[in-house]
Every structure is written in structure tokens, then in C-alpha cells.
Amino acid sequence: MGWAKFQQRCKNFAAKLYFSISGSALKQGENLSSDGENNTSPAMSETLRRAAREGAVLLKNRNTLPISGKFALFGRGQTDTFYTGYGSGGDVIKPYRVSILQGLERGGAALVEPVKEAYLKFSEQHPVSHGCWGNWPRYFPEMPLSSELVEAARAETETAVVVLGRAAGEDRENELKAGSFYLTEEEKAMLARVTAAFPRVAVVLNIGSVIDLSFLEEYNISAALLLWQGGMEAGNACADLLLGKANPCGKLADTVARAYSAYPSSQNFGNAAYNDYAEDIFVGYRHFETRAKGDVRFPFGFGLSYTTFAISANYGNGVVKFCVKNTGERAGREVVQVYAEKPAAAHAPARELVGFFKTKELAPAEEEQGEIVLDDRAFSVYAEGCGFVQFGGTYRLYVGADVRSAEEIASFELQERIAEHASPLSYAVKIPPELAKTAKHCAFSDVAAGKATLTEFVASLSDRELEALAYGAMKMDSPLGASGNAGVMGGTTAELRARGVPPVTMTDGPSGIRLKTSSSLLPIATLLACTFDPALVEEVYRGVGEEMRARGSHVLLAPAMNMHRDPLCGRNFEYYSEDPLLSGKIAAAAVRGLQNAGVSACPKHFACNNQEFNRSHNDSRVSERALREIYLRGFEICVKEARPHFLMTSYNKINGVYAHYNAALVNGILRGEWGFEGCVITDWWMQKGSCPEAGKRKNNAARVYAGVNVLMPGGGYLGKKYQHGGLLKKLNKKGHLTRGELQKNACEILGAILKTAAMGSEKSEK
Secondary structure (H helix, E strand, C coil): CCHHHHHHHHHHHHHHHHHHHHHCCCCCCCCCCCCCCCCCHHHHHHHHHHHHCCEEEEEEECCCCCCCCCCCEEHHCCCCCCCCCCCCCCCCCCCCCCCCHHHHHCCCEEEEEEEHHHHHHHHCCCCCCCCCCCCCCCCCCCCCHHHHHHHHHHHCCCHHHEEEEEECEECCCCCEEEEECCHHHHHHHHHHHHHHHEEEEEEECCCCCCCCCHHHCCCCCEEEEECCCCCEEEEEEHHHHHHHCCCCCCCCCCECCCCHHHHHHHHHHCCEEEEEEECCCCCCHHHHHHCCHHEEEEECCCCEECCCCCEEEECCCCCCEEEECCCCCCCEEEEEEEEEEECHCCCCCEEEEEEEHHHCCCCCCCEEEEEEEEHHHHHHHECEEEEEECCCCEEEEEEECCCCCCCEEEEEEEECCEEECCCCCCCCCCCCCCCCCCCCCHHCCCCCCCCCCCHHHCCCCCCCHHHHCCCCCCCCCCCCCCCCCCEEEECHHHHHHHHHCCCCCCCCCCCCCCCCCCCCCCCCCHHHHCCCHHHHHHHHHHHHHHHHHHHHCCCCCCEEEECCCCCCCHHHHHHHHHCHHHHHHHHHHHHHHHHCCCCEECCEECCCCCCCCCCCCCCCCCCHHHHHHHCHHHHHHHHHCCCCCEEEEEEEEECCCHHCCHHHHHHHHHHHCCCCCCCCCCCCCCCCCCHHCCCCCCCCHHHHHHCCCCEECCCCCCCCCCCCHHCCCCCCCCCCCCCCHHHHHHHHHHHHHHHHHHHCCCHHCC
């Protein structure tokens, strides 16, 4: 074991120890139990079932799917199904869970009984162990197959289905090892035996992120369905697709390369101290379509169907008009994808996604017409010191069903111009003045009722009250919020509550509400991105918002929207895609769904949290152009289109400065350029430090200066607890924290709280 890995093991152990002694009863592990009550509405269950099947991607199909007769089901994933990834983003007490086997049985599948019974017995005799925080299993050992069992099954049918499962998570990267990115010897033996016996073999990939798929060519596999991890309705969705009750319509949100070494990040991922983003803007398909087409197994946007479609399109005046016709024999949906090619002077990728549209379900011979409006960003690139520039030259547009097969529909000339000005990646020191003192002693409810202004209320707060607003309630599972909460902010002291500031309950996360009562377990974020359907994602999260209101959660720490820079990142299941436009559009839909239901969203992790290993110390070294075009672009779309009430920073450094001290990122870009008006919180605990622009300000004073309003869940880092009053020791001393900064901080916090459901049921229903 290297020294860096040893240090990280020690930190992981310390984290586990802290969780156990901090007084928090919130379990940091995978919840497999239920509270005994199925309090999920039938409508929500059906929505999640539909989402789970619409994000599944059919990768391969040679006269095998859908299945109409009897088949043999192999692989222990049929009983021990992976429903989500691990950690805070997946740890939801679900009301129920439908395994792949259960879904197929409920769907009326004709299964070879001896094979089914063998797997049920094996799973019972060899129960899986789910480990502990950061040490969860990435796969489950397979049942050895006897030639007698396989031959007996072959005597009953010519068709077999093999389930392969994988998982990773928070503090748990994928690895270039068997049982993670690669198959185990037992899995290879199973595939060899099954494909040798059956002329038709379909593989179901129950995985959370891309793995090596070379085995799809090495064995006689005739079909492959990328099911992902479909949440509590995973098994029902799988049955719908395999049995032909629904038509696969998901599209890949990531490129599947022929080998891990082909990914442009592969040489600069997994380092303990820092990662050089040497690939710059050439992430995912931007790299492959420009430099390495031959290294692609399945291109970005790819996905087969049980039917066929014809897409025609034309372009004029910034609008792509299209027509999609179902030319096959089954009803289905198609995704129209628009890609742009910019002139050589722009030094841009060969193709970039600039728009997409998912059709309704089209019956055979049915058509749908529509249009996709392209904005200035479709034709511009970021130039440091200037902004987004449209270079002069020839531009081309391509339209189709994936990045590789899209065909040219237009070629036109544009003149050079600045499409959008942007400030440099730095933040000029700008200290807000102190609010004039007022004798008016108003309550926060007066602000909500319009009887007093927010600045009047903040001006009346004491130094101690201003300071208290800058911290959460000091621990997870705070008694001020619903049981099992991730933390509480706002009215964390008796003084603030007496002034009418309510405690605001925050809960994880992207896969559902993480409390001590059961809540719906959603399909993973990558699957939702593969739907290419913002309307469906908005519907999913509106249902989550309604559950939040019923359970007393005010802010969901979601969506998680970092980039799929590398397939080994453990939290890829929480994130959407390698493409920032797709990520931003799907995230914006999630935010709209939550906030239209009367609760609040908190997108995360801002920004460049693309590696779990040593995430609290790792430095993401990235160019300003790559930041603007790739790693910040999704957040920008989400903030501008959906206006989230909250936003969370990341653990890592960005070019040497921790995100929670990064004034250029938060006060400069997020607030100054994008117009974000909400509350910015830290990820749970933070490191000591500062930023170059903060002067003498250190730690929490530097955080407030940077525009990061609240340290969550309060306290310190790994047991070093904060005592109230510490932030005020250098208040108004030259070069240190000013009262004006604390007041500005309070205004931003309280302005967001006014929008939350914590202000009362009447407010949340508006």
C-alpha cells in the first residue's frame, strides 16, 4: 500500500469514528430495511417505473429481445439486484424493492424453474454482506454453474438471460480490477458456459457506471440491455423491457470506450494530491469524435429500439426544424440530437451537443414535427480574458440519433464577434457597507408578510445572531428537524427562533429522501440523464417534493451534477453525464420539479468534484476554458433556467483554492455573472484555509468573504467542534471580518429561507 493510500485509509477510519461518536444517530451505510410502511403513492411508483425503463439503453439486439417464450435466467443479480449506489446519495430507506427476478415473475415471464430455484437457494445460503462506509462490495460472488443445470435448461429453451451487477459510491471508487471495471473469473466462466449452450443470450447490465464491455464481443452474446440501477422499481422496469411491454428508448449519456486506457482522463485520475485535467475541454465524446473514433465501442447518444425511425431536419435563423417518423412495427420514442462543428480557429471538438428533443410515443407510421432553438452558446467558445467568442468561419450542424450517426443538415458562415462578455477568473475585493442601525425590532414573519424589509430585519440582528446564521445546528440528525436529517440551518438558536427564523431541515439526496422514515428510492442520476427527457425528470422530482413536504424536509441536497470525467469515479451514479448541456438541462428539470412542489433544491458539488479518493485534499488543476465550457456549464444552465434556492460547494481544491473559499467561483461567477440570489452552503465540514483575495481572513471568515454562507452541518471538521463566538473574535479589526460582510451573508441566507417550506404550509403551497 502506498503512503497516500495509507493516509486516506486513516482519514476514512477517522470519519467513521466521528460519525459514531458525534451524537448523530444517522446511519452512514446502505439502508436495506423498511420502516414497515409503504407510504409511496401508486402514482409515484408508476412514475419511477416509467423512468427506470425509459433510461435503460438497448446496446445490442440480434433477434433476441423482446422475449416471447420460456427462457433461463442466470446470474445472482436476479435476486441480489443493485438498486442504487452507495453513500449519502443512495442511502434511502425504501418502502419496498423489486428485484429483477421478482419483476419478471410478476410480469408473467416463463422461466426455467430449476435454474430459478438454484439461484434462490444459493442466495439464501450465501447472503451478501453490505460492509460499512467506504467498504461496500462492488459485486457479489457468482454461483458456480454445473454442466448438468445448464444442459437441463437448454433442453427447455434456446434463450438465456444473464444478469451482471456492479456498484460503487461515495468514498468508494471503481477500480481497474476484476469485480469492478472488469469481469471476475466466475462471471467469465458463467458467460462461457451459457453462450456455448444457448443460441440466443441476452445480458442485463445492472450497473452504476460504465465498465469494460469487451465481453460483449468475446462471447456469443446476441443482446445487451444496459438497465443501470433503477431504484425500487428496477425489477418491474426490467420485466417491461425484456418482455416487450415497453420499448427501450434510452440513449447513452456517456461514451463507452473499447478500453479504459482510451479515456482521455485515464493518465490523470486517482492521484492523491492533484489531478491535471490535461485533456482540457476534450472530455468524453469531445475527445473521441475529434481524435480517436476507432477507440469507441458505443458512441455518446447511442441506443437501439424494438422499432426504427427516420429523422429529417433543416436549419434556418437559429432554429432546427425536424420530423421524426416511426418506420417500424412497434410504438416507440426517439431522441433528436443536434451537434455543432465550429471552425478550426476555435480549436473546438469535432462535434458538440447543442440541443436535443425526445418525441412522444409514436405508433407505427406516425410522425412528429418540432423545432430546437439554438442560442449563442451553440456557436461560441470561451476565450480567456474576453468571454464567449464566436469565431469567424464555417459552421456545420449535424442531426441524428447519436453523435456518430448524426448527418450534416447545414453549413454556413458566421462573422467573428464577442457573443457574451465574462469576467476573469478572479474576484476584486468588494466589502459591503454596514447596514444603518435601526430601532425597529421586527420579527422575521413581518418580512414574510411584507410589513418590514429584509434589510430592516437584518440591521436589527445582534452580532451573535448574525454569526449563528453562518453555521448549521452543529450535527447531523439535529433534533430541530425531521428524524434522520442531514443537518439544520437557519433558526438554530433560541434567540433566532424567538425572532421568527425557522429551522430549515436539509436531507440527502439525489436518489430520494434520506430520513428515518421510508421514501421512494429513485433510479440513479445517470439513468435519468439517459432518458433525455427533462419533462419526465421534472415529474419524478415533483413527486419527491411532495414526499418531502409530507415528511418535514425543506431542502433536498440534490441534484448532484458533477461531470463524468472518468468512468472510475465512485459517485458517477449520482451524476448525470460527460456532457454539460445534457447535465444542465436534466438538473434544471429536477430543480423545477422540487421547487414547483413547494420545497427547495440544492444542486451540488460546485465544482470539479470528479474523484472520491482523497477528495477533501485533492486539487483539480484545470484551465479556465475547460472550467467554463465543461465543469461549470451544467451548473450555469441549472442556475439560470431553474433558479435553485440553495447550492453546495465541493470538498476539493480548484487550482489550489478550496471551493468553500473560492471567491472568484462563488461571488464572482455564481453570483456576479449568473445572478444567483440564493444561499450557498458547504459540503459537510470543511478544511482550514483561505483564498488569495481574502486578505487576513482565514477559515470561516474567508468562507463568508467568498460568498459561502453556511458551514454545514456546523461544528468543525472530524470532531473539532466550533464554539459560538469564534467568528466574532476579529470582527471589525483591520483586514478581517466586517459587520457589513456578516449582514450581507445574513441577507442571502434569510432571502433563501423566505422561499422554503419552513416558512409554513401556507407559504409552501403558493
